[in-house]
Amino acid sequence: MSRLPASVLYVCAMNRVRSPMAAALTRKLYSDAFPAESSGLQASEEVDLMAAAVMQEVGVDLFDHKPRPMEGVHPAAFNVVIALSAEARAAVETLEREGIEIDYWPVSDPTLEEGSREQRLEAYRQTRRELESRITARFGPPPEWE
Numbered sequence: 001m002s003r004l005p006a007s008v009l010y011v012c013a014m015n016r017v018r019s020p021m022a023a024a025l026t027r028k029l030y031s032d033a034f035p036a037e038s039s040g041l042q043a044s045e046e047v048d049l050m051a052a053a054v055m056q057e058v059g060v061d062l063f064d065h066k067p068r069p070m071e072g073v074h075p076a077a078f079n080v081v082i083a084l085s086a087e088a089r090a091a092v093e094t095l096e097r098e099g100i101e102i103d104y105w106p107v108s109d110p111t112l113e114e115g116s117r118e119q120r121l122e123a124y125r126q127t128r129r130e131l132e133s134r135i136t137a138r139f140g141p142p143p144e145w146e
Contacts, residue, residue, distance in 0.1 A: 010023050013041050042069055050120060053121065084105055108127055
């Protein structure tokens with residue numbers, strides 16, 4: 001099993017799709033093993049409803065998520081920061097000098113998908129599956145999988 005972090009912060013552009021999905025999946029999979037939070041370079045006013053809908057499919061409620069910007073977070077309080085977009089990676093690179101482990105996962109942005117509602121939902125589901133795969137690859141199988 002991979003080494004579990006003391007805490008992890010997921011960062012993306014707006015904290016309304018990828019980073020809240022990643023933090024919520026981490027909390028679902030690893031329960032209280034370590035804290036997982038999320039933030040964005042800027043904060044949207046609300047969570048993306050399609051992201052909340054596809055997370056509800058796996059028993060995770062994101063409808064009450066309140067996006068928060070990086071200004072409201074102290075990255076030094078986390079020992080792992082995972083950037084989910086190129087912009088987020090550039091913004092957090094300097095944290096490595098402070099001894100914080102930085103990972104970059106270029107996860108696809110489902111908001112860019114065009115087409116029918118079902119096609120767009122499938123793009124969000126793919127992002128959810130990609131995040132879950134990266135999370136379990138990075139932190140090892142969750143306790144209930146062992």
